[in-house]
Amino acid sequence: MDHAHRPGPWISAAAWAVAIYLLVPITIVIPVSLTDQRFLSLPQEALSLRHYATVLGSPEWLNSIWQSFLIAVASTAIAVVAGTLCAIGCWRLSRKSTELIRALMLLPIIIPSIVYAIGLYRYFANLDLLDRFLGVALAHGVTGIPYVVITVSTALAAFDPRLEQAARGMGASLSQTLRWVILPRIAPGIVSGAIFAFIHSWDELVIVLFIASRDVFTLPRRIWDGINENLDPAMAAVAVLLVVFTLLLLLLDLALRKRRDA
Amino acid sequence: MSGTGHALALQGLTKCYGSFTAVADVSLRVERGEFLTLLGPSGSGKTTILMCIAGFVAPTAGAILLDGKDITPLPPERRDFGMVFQGYALFPHMTVAENVAFPLRVRKLSAADREAKVRAALDLVQLQGFAERLPRQLSGGQQQRVALARALVFDPALLLLDEPLSALDKKLRAELQEELKALHRRIGRTFVNVTHDQEEALSLSDRVAILNHGKLIQEGAPAHLYEQPRTRFVADFLGKSNFLQGEVRESVPGGFVIGAGATRIVQAVAENHRPAHGSRVLLSLRPEKITLMSEQDEADNIVEGRIAAWSYLGAGFGLNVETPDFGLLRVALPTWRAPIAPREGLAVRLGWSAAASVPVMEDAA
Known part of the structure; x- marks a missing residue:
């Protein structure tokens, strides 16, 4: 790397500008969350943790956090099982039709979520799934599948198909091969997919706005309502918590990848 | 590791991929305890034949018989053949002992039986003391021996070898050729080997079958093939x-x-x-x-x-x-x-x- 080309001043400046553009909106909520005022603003006289105290002491906020967490866990489970099985199936069969299926699985991240949400609203009304935990978990689970399909397919692309042949040649059934050979090899891909599916559900708003109203009130939904109704700095505190949590998940993903590549 | 080998027969084996014929009407017998090598240039169909024997490729026509019994429709996991893959295909997330124990685990042997057999198999390939290593901590030659131990540990009816020595450098290859030959003598099993290396085929095998463009051109003992080639291709390819x-x-x-x-x-x-x-x-x-x-x-x-x-x-x-x-x-x-x-x-x-x-x-x- 000693003799690699160094970027010129213009390129450096542009790169920094993009980085700052990406980071500033996230970092701005940190001082706002520490404000000593009663409305959304920068701290005037002193830093204060009172809004964090409000959030962590409020049954509504805690309930929403808990609900979001449960929904994210349930939808991650759905996305991981369905996405992994789909990716393995497509990989094993590996025909033209499976390419199509894999592309189809990516639809939830290609189609605007508002279009998806309208469709779900129509169907869920008939199935009595509106404003239900199961409904939201299903919707988030299905829209989380693409993340798992992508990461697991990537892991499978690096999987040596001869390992599967070797296992079967030694008498292993399909399920033994899956449990003892394929899954352990692609576990890092599955974990990555799970983390992304979790984050997807954790901060999803548009679908929730359509298919949930009173009983299911996720964290993003409460932030949204809070911004519409009053400008309580508690939202900034929640936003910081949200960012920190997501950041931790991404760091976990990074650490797992590092360990796998080591 | 006792017992005699089994006899294998291919009858009119044919494999087509669309309009391309990879294997054309190959009939061949492998006698009990024999070391047979399928020799040919790349694209000659030798690997396809081995994959048909192993059960990974379904022949378009023809039959595969083990001791006279038709095994053509059996899936690979029901054939009980040991196989050494090109590049060995060791499980990278398992230790040497776990790799060798894999076929025994599949067959639900008790832990004590497993341990005894794994030790015997590692002894057979002179890898005592390597049981707890991971495959990536071994040299190419050692990995090759682990693959051999893993393929032999469950007393398979047949040992299939897919270019077992091609990944090794020349000197090591010669060394392992001798070991493989000695191993075959010692355990008396039926070996079917695939290679494009004519020296390997001549030095290892009891009998060699030469293939080109999916057809069996000539078969026989190495000396017979070398001294009495039937066609220009055989004379040119062998030596x-x-x-x-x-x-x-x-x-x-x-x-x-x-x-x-x-x-x-x-x-x-x-x-x-x-x-x-x-x-x-x-x-x-x-x-x-x-x-x-x-x-x-x-x-x-x-x-x-x-x-x-x-x-x-x-x-x-x-x-x-x-x-x-x-x-x-x-x-x-x-x-x-x-x-x-x-x-x-x-x-x-x-x-x-x-x-x-x-x-x-x-x-x-």
Whole structure:
């Protein structure tokens, strides 16, 4: 790397500008969350943790956090099982039709979520799934599948198909091969997919706005309502918590990848 | 690791991929305890045949019989064959012991039985003390031995080897060839090996089957194939060969004479294989069967030429001798008995006996 080309001043400046553009909106909520005022603003006289105290002491906020967490866990489970099985199936069969299926699985991240949400609203009304935990978990689970399909397919692309042949040649059934050979090899891909599916559900708003109203009130939904109704700095505190949590998940993903590549 | 091997028979094995025929009507027997090698260039169908035997590829037509029983429809996991894959296909997330124990775990053996068998298998390939290592902590040769132990640990009916030595450097390859041969002698199992390396095929096998373009060209013991190649392809692929083309001019006792230009070549032949007078024949002549003659020396066949190029190969000289009627002839000369110091343009007399060369068929297109 000693003799690699160094970027010129213009390129450096542009790169920094993009980085700052990406980071500033996230970092701005940190001082706002520490404000000593009663409305959304920068701290005037002193830093204060009172809004964090409000959030962590409020049954509504805690309930929403808990609900979001449960929904994210349930939808991650759905996305991981369905996405992994789909990716393995497509990989094993590996025909033209499976390419199509894999592309189809990516639809939830290609189609605007508002279009998806309208469709779900129509169907869920008939199935009595509106404003239900199961409904939201299903919707988030299905829209989380693409993340798992992508990461697991990537892991499978690096999987040596001869390992599967070797296992079967030694008498292993399909399920033994899956449990003892394929899954352990692609576990890092599955974990990555799970983390992304979790984050997807954790901060999803548009679908929730359509298919949930009173009983299911996720964290993003409460932030949204809070911004519409009053400008309580508690939202900034929640936003910081949200960012920190997501950041931790991404760091976990990074650490797992590092360990796998080591 | 006791017991005798099993016999395998291929009957009219054919595999087509669309309009491409990878294996065309191959019939072959592998006797109990025999070491058979499928030898051919890449694309000859040898690996497809092995994959059919292993059960990973379903033949388009034909049958595979184990001890007379048709196993063609059985999936690979029900065939009980051990296999050493190209590149070994060791499970990277398992230790050596776990890799070798895998077929036993699949068969639900008790932990104690598993341990005893794994130890015996690792002893067999001289890898005691490596049980807890991961495959990536082993050298290529050691990985190859783990693959062998894993393929043999469950007393398979048959051991299949897919280019088992191709990933190793030359010296190690020779070493493992000897070990593999000794192992085969020791355990007396039936081995089917696939390779494109003719030296490996000659030194390891009891019998070699030569394939080209999906067809079985010739099979037999290594020495038989080398001495009596049936076609130009076999003579050319197994070792090196010169080819002499000419027209049958006359019959002599025990042989016939061909003419090419002004040169007459005497060729020995069995009485029932005499070619028709006037027909064109092709002779295969191994470079090491040609000797350099002095002016007084006599031989059945003498051809004069000039050295066009030569190289020093340690144990021998390789000469390319330009001749008026046969073009370039390759001559292999043992260094320590070489009667001349080779140099370009030197005139030489080449001689060989009527039995040194062998008539071969031109390859079918």
